[in-house]
Amino acid sequence: MWYNESYYSQKGYIMQGSLRLEGKKVILNSFTREDAETLVRWRSDIDFTRYFLNSNPITMESHLQWFAGYLEDEDRVDFVITAKDTGEQIGTCGMKNMSGGRPEISYAIGEKQYRGKGYAKDAILTMLDYIKNVLKLHAAEAGIHEKNIASQQLAERVGFRPWSAMPGREDFMLYKVDL
Numbered sequence: 316m317w318y319n320e321s322y323y324s325q326k327g328y329i330m331q332g333s334l335r336l337e338g339k340k341v342i343l344n345s346f347t348r349e350d351a352e353t354l355v356r357w358r359s360d361i362d363f364t365r366y367f368l369n370s371n372p373i374t375m376e377s378h379l380q381w382f383a384g385y386l387e388d389e390d391r392v393d394f395v396i397t398a399k400d401t402g403e404q405i406g407t408c409g410m411k412n413m414s415g416g417r418p419e420i421s422y423a424i425g426e427k428q429y430r431g432k433g434y435a436k437d438a439i440l441t442m443l444d445y446i447k448n449v450l451k452l453h454a455a456e457a458g459i460h461e462k463n464i465a466s467q468q469l470a471e472r473v474g475f476r477p478w479s480a481m482p483g484r485e486d487f488m489l490y491k492v493d494l
């Protein structure tokens with residue numbers, strides 16, 4: 316097994332839908348079945364998905380099918396981001412491919428009035444802290460679309476640097492941070 320003991324026990328919690336990470340401004344709760352409506356609503360907004368690797372709209376049916384596979388997938392965790400000051404669910408973030416030793420993170424704020432207020436930055440810092448101090452891994456990466464200036468600026472703000480082309484996707488750039 317590649318994972319260390321702490322990650323293994325955390326994954327046990329994830330399977331119960333209850334991994335919870337706390338940052339300064341956000342709380343990250345791993346996806347549950349109850350999040351489905353909110354996630355489908357956000358993912359139906361082109362402004363949310365425009366720069367995703369897969370920006371196809373989803374349906375409740377396709378989401379639930381994906382979610383069943385997600386629960387079996389030991390190598391990714393996706394979170395709903397909640398703003399601590401209002402208690403509102405505002406977006407998503409996640410990490411995958413921990414087994415490769417350099418998790419790929421993602422992030423997006425679905426409730427637009429919460430953009431530009433530091434929530435995504437805190438969500439990323441919270442995940443990076445978990446990757447470094449719980450998973451004991453020392454690098455992370457993010458795939459960012461060449462036109463997604465907001466995401467590029469944000470990634471650089473938390474220490475990522477452009478690193479390499481993304482195989483098979485010329486419109487994306489891989490960014491990397493050492494932890």
Ligand SMILES: CC(C)(COP(=O)(O)OP(=O)(O)OC[C@H]1O[C@@H](n2cnc3c(N)ncnc32)[C@H](O)[C@@H]1OP(=O)(O)O)[C@@H](O)C(=O)NCCC(=O)NCCS
Pocket residue numbers: 362363364366367421422423424425429430431432433434435436437458459460463464465466468469470472
């Ligand atoms: C990209 C995105 C996640 C940023 O989230 P956010 O919560 O608004 O970002 P933050 O408020 O935490 O911003 C942190 C830093 O990012 C940069 N940034 C954020 N939005 C920016 C924008 N529109 N233009 C330029 N820089 C921006 C700034 O450097 C900012 O730091 P500063 O305010 O201290 O200078 C958000 O715009 C979003 O959800 N977009 C749609 C989904 C998406 O593209 N996700 C990323 C896929 S890779």
